[in-house]
Amino acid sequence: MDIWQHLLGGFGIALTPMNLFYAFIGVLIGTMVGVLPGIGPMSGVALLIPVTYNLNTASAIILMAGVYYGAMYGGSTTSILLNTPGESSSVVTALDGYEMAKRGRAGSALSIAAIGSFVAGTFSVLMLNLLGPSLAKVAIRFGPPEYFSLMLFGLTAVAGFAGKSRNKAFLSLFIGMLISMIGTDLVSGSERFTFGISNLSDGIDFIIVSIGVFALGEVFTTIVEMNKGKQTRFRIEGKIWPSREELRRSVGPIARGSVLGFFIGVLPGAGATIASFIAYDLEKRISKFRHLFGKGAIEGVAAPESANNGAAGGAMVPLLTLGVPGSGTTAILLGALMIHGITPGPLLFEKNPDVAWGLIASMYIGNLMLLVLNLPLVGLFAKIIDIPQVYLLPMIIIISTLGIYGVSGNIFGLWLLLFFGIIGYFMKRYDYPGAPMILGLVLAPLMEQSLRQALIMSNGAYTIFVVRPISLVLLLLAAAAIVVPLLLRKKNGKFDQVEKDMEL
């Protein structure tokens, strides 16, 4: 078949010692970028552009793409070990990953994250390879009405992130949505809730909120507890590597996370973060071990980590086949291609087959490299948990502030970080879950924007959301996600039982 010949040609390019070297450097930098909070794949790739000026185009794109999907691997590390999400798509991983670490299963969580990332990464390249062009044609049919319905469906995931109290989860969600309203409104072009402060006119970056609420919130809580004389020190329990049981339980979540992540990633603009939230919620709904979610369930690590890697591969589909960026990072890759004199567009495969196929082939290789690179590191990273907290806590503060300042070059971001750290402390103290807030913060801007875009398109008629079939299906799914669990519980008379489970 034709594509296999092209792919073979691609491997010919990707397997040259030089390109292998760049793929390796790329995934290595990507892993580091992912580990450092604040510096996400987007800034990682952008900072590398000047370095690629002197490289040939195929090497340049192989290097930069390596950073992109490498960051998806690295992001889980600090989420699991330090409750500090390395980038936005690893926020969800912190929920169960950090709980596992506290219970001495950090090594297992890290390994599963690496394996899940590898499976999802490879799966998505394969899909990109096989179905790319036809999928892209479907993906662009997704317009504002469909995105609105998808985001609404995404919001129903909040149920999966409620702790003891559903009301507190909703409150947290709405606060997140409100924070997202700060800044310049796309549809009217005017500023909202900025009080004339220029620093607020781009809104509040949600990585600041998530690092503040999760990482600093945790640090402050621990400091207060230490002052009360409570010394907690985590220990590695048992073997570092995942047990047979943990591996078995991860198979389903990894498979579902990969597929879900890939398809959400293909939709331009939806992204890895949303994929990770939806994957986690899905697992919590269908898992036999749902009562363990939030208390260190391996499924809660496997699913989102697979989903975000699947999405990174999926985002390559519209980029390579249509020449339109599917995410912020792919938009930067597109800009980099232009610097190298390539016009991204539907003809990329025809006009620059060496670049397109070389990239695809290198993604197979890069994913393998990442697995080989990350698994041995697990043993090393897992030991971080053994560091006494008096040393660990300042380290978390340092890497958090460095990450935030490094990207924006702006002191204001650090004040915000501190502010959200304090908020995070009180949220933890009074048992408000942090994840719904991040969910609201991620979904609300897209949701609001697509709602208003859709209404402009329809001259104000709300029927646009139900006459378009894809949108209708998504709305029905959202309704089902809310109604079905309630009906099931009532019918089975298990309502009280489930509620009790949740209070455990």
Added chain:
Amino acid sequence: MKKKSGLIALIGLMLILLVTACGQQPTKQTQANEGADYPNKPVKIVAPSGTGGGWDTTARLMSKVMGETKLIKVGLPVENIEGGSGKVFLEGFLKNNVGDPYTIFVNSPPILINTAQGFKYSYKDVTPIAGIISEYDSFVVPANSKYKTLKEVMDALKQNPASVKIGGGSAPGGMDHLAFMAAAKKAGIEITKINYVPFQGGGQVMTALLGNNIDLASTGISEVQGQMQAGTVRMLAVTSAQRIEGLDVPTVKEAGYDATFDIWRGFFGAKDMPAYAKKYWEDNLAKMVKTPEWQQVVKNQKWTSSYRNSEEFTKFLGEQTQVISNLMKELGLTK
């Protein structure tokens, strides 16, 4: 060989970072022959946005070409200070870098648009050094659209301003929006009634256009080239004054509407920057735009070379301020 040059670039980058870390404070020279040895340390080029956008790309490519062609021997590290389409940077810059000859920054129409929207500073608070390139917007429809010319679109809008869904990669008041409205205004259309669907950037607009969610996209020419080559879209007009080389598309003017929209980019310095520094940059930018290296950059980026020296650039900014504030007033977007 390639491997080596990559490494060298990386090492160079580290060195530049080290050197800039040592020399942040603007030094004031008071000798008689001041400026004779300018620049004797790296000059910081600020892109007041995140990495990867138009400002960032322009700043980095300028820094790259200046180094490659050895026009400027000191390092030109690019720094990103993002926030509020340049407002955050400008506030800090005007406070902390009075007269500083060692920091220059890139900007484009937003410096005028911000002022029109009520921001307290304008281009008059800084020194326009030179304008170097322009990008133009284009009006694009899907290949299977019933509209074959810009006139057909404008006629339809005249009948009913809400009948064609116009999409652009910016909020109202942003460049893609103003570009189309400037043309529509000349066509005598009630521009406040046009259905304008804003998107975040050119990529999203193209996606919406290809998915037939909008009827016409107003977006930068560079965003559209790949699609044009593949025949998925049709470009009806470009907003430049003259036809773009290598592009068989009429200008808005040729289509019968006396409007242009120029997304220029240029460099600025501190208001009281020393005359020698201003002249140094003006001269070197003038030399740079003539080099083959820069012309290749312009070609790759689908930009148009539009060098204006400090005097011409300042005058041009005055005219553009008028154009933009009139347009925004009419659209009800100014305070």
